[in-house]
Amino acid sequence: MRTIALGATLTLSSLTAHAQIEPLDRIAAIVNDDVVMYSELEQRISSVENQIRSRNGVMPPREILQSQVMERLIMESIQLQIGERSGIRIDDQTLNNTMQSIAKRNNMNLVEFKAAIEADGASYAEAREQVRRDLTINRIRQARVNDRIRISDQEVRNFELSEEGQYELSADYRLSHILIPLPDAASPEQIAQAKQTAGKLYQELLAGAEFEKMAITYSRGQSALDGGDLGWRKADQMPSLFASQITSLNVGEIARPIRSASGYHIVRLADKRGDNKMMQRQYDVRHILIKPNEIRRDEDARILLVQLYDRIADGESFEELARAHSDDTGSALEGGRLEWVNPNDLVSEFQQVMKSMPHGEVSQPFKTQYGWHILEVLGERNQDMSLAVKENRIRNILHNRKFNEEVELWLREIRDDTYVELKI
Numbered sequence: 001m002r003t004i005a006l007g008a009t010l011t012l013s014s015l016t017a018h019a020q021i022e023p024l025d026r027i028a029a030i031v032n033d034d035v036v037m038y039s040e041l042e043q044r045i046s047s048v049e050n051q052i053r054s055r056n057g058v059m060p061p062r063e064i065l066q067s068q069v070m071e072r073l074i075m076e077s078i079q080l081q082i083g084e085r086s087g088i089r090i091d092d093q094t095l096n097n098t099m100q101s102i103a104k105r106n107n108m109n110l111v112e113f114k115a116a117i118e119a120d121g122a123s124y125a126e127a128r129e130q131v132r133r134d135l136t137i138n139r140i141r142q143a144r145v146n147d148r149i150r151i152s153d154q155e156v157r158n159f160e161l162s163e164e165g166q167y168e169l170s171a172d173y174r175l176s177h178i179l180i181p182l183p184d185a186a187s188p189e190q191i192a193q194a195k196q197t198a199g200k201l202y203q204e205l206l207a208g209a210e211f212e213k214m215a216i217t218y219s220r221g222q223s224a225l226d227g228g229d230l231g232w233r234k235a236d237q238m239p240s241l242f243a244s245q246i247t248s249l250n251v252g253e254i255a256r257p258i259r260s261a262s263g264y265h266i267v268r269l270a271d272k273r274g275d276n277k278m279m280q281r282q283y284d285v286r287h288i289l290i291k292p293n294e295i296r297r298d299e300d301a302r303i304l305l306v307q308l309y310d311r312i313a314d315g316e317s318f319e320e321l322a323r324a325h326s327d328d329t330g331s332a333l334e335g336g337r338l339e340w341v342n343p344n345d346l347v348s349e350f351q352q353v354m355k356s357m358p359h360g361e362v363s364q365p366f367k368t369q370y371g372w373h374i375l376e377v378l379g380e381r382n383q384d385m386s387l388a389v390k391e392n393r394i395r396n397i398l399h400n401r402k403f404n405e406e407v408e409l410w411l412r413e414i415r416d417d418t419y420v421e422l423k424i
Contacts, residue, residue: 174231178215313362360378
């Protein structure tokens with residue numbers, strides 16, 4: 001989904017660009033109950049100018065830049081006011097994690113990142129607060145815009161059948177690569193030596209040598225220092241001499257050395273995603289839940305469930321007792337039956353008991369965060385979830401596209417509904 005600039009792509013240069021700006025106590029704009037100060041405007045302009053210079057971009061005229069930055073500050077103020085009214089807060093742990101991620105993108109740890117900011121005369125505390133504001137805005141957009149997005153089953157089917165959809169849903173391959181190079185117009189002796197070296201490395205890799213270390217040591221490819229990692233690629237994005245072999249490999253397998261004009265290549269299929277068949281173990285299970293409440297203590301709930309367990313052991317119907325007593329109202333109507341469930345959708349205590357029970361036996365009472373349970377496993381199966389995973393992937397793709405469109409519409413709406421008075 002669309003993310004805000006600072007929260008997602010903040011760099012050291014954008015944090016330190018306004019280090020030497022002298023703040024001015026003058027109002028630049030009134031935005032509902034908030035104000036934008038002239039000092040904020042100048043600091044942000046300086047930051048934007050610094051980012052443009054770092055990209056060797058073309059600097060717009062000052063009046064145009066000022067107008068654009070002012071509008072951005074106005075929109076930030078509007079969204080932050082919405083967030084304050086909605087009670088949206090970014091806790092310190094989330095903020096700390098984000099700052100660590102930004103530091104990592106700048107190839108530093110957090111201590112080094114803080115020192116670098118302060119060495120340029122900027123305030124690390126102010127930088128943190130700017131990131132907090134950006135995270136708040138991002139969360140507001142997620143909350144307000146997601147509810148506006150609807151994706152129909154027909155849209156999913158249309159995308160799946162489209163040429164674009166078939167491409168997007170085709171397999172992705174992550175490749176690792178070692179190149180043993182050949183010079184131009186290589187002699188037979190040079191070709192034989194490169195072939196021998198490649199064959200030797202191939203055998204060592206099959207015997208268990210670590211591919212990444214071998215790549216760093218022996219490869220002359222551009223990805224050598226990255227352990228030979230070529231990243232994720234579609235089949236049509238890799239050289240044709242690779243694709244013919246890679247697509248037939250299992251994850252972790254290594255193709256025999258491949259000869260090309262540039263040398264001998266050793267390629268491993270490091271990972272694969274997109275068209276894998278996804279089998280999921282599912283359980284047909286029913287349960288009875290007794291919850292503690294204002295008038296029923298936890299121990300009382302346990303005792304009641306023990307009594308129900310004993311009645312089932314004496315021959316009473318699990319289904320009838322579940323309908324009469326279970327506090328899980330959804331399954332109670334079905335005699336306690338959850339039908340086919342994926343273990344990962346259940347809390348860990350329920351999973352453990354469910355997986356350990358022989359079919360047709362009722363478990364002893366056990367406790368989860370929801371209360372006290374007994375359960376019975378009626379059956380198990382391996383279910384192919386590939387279609388469900390594919391549909392979910394399509395919905396995510398379509399959702400992300402609609403999200404960007406809806407954000408722009410929402411921003412225009414809230415801007416039109418806001419009182420703004422410019423003072424410059």
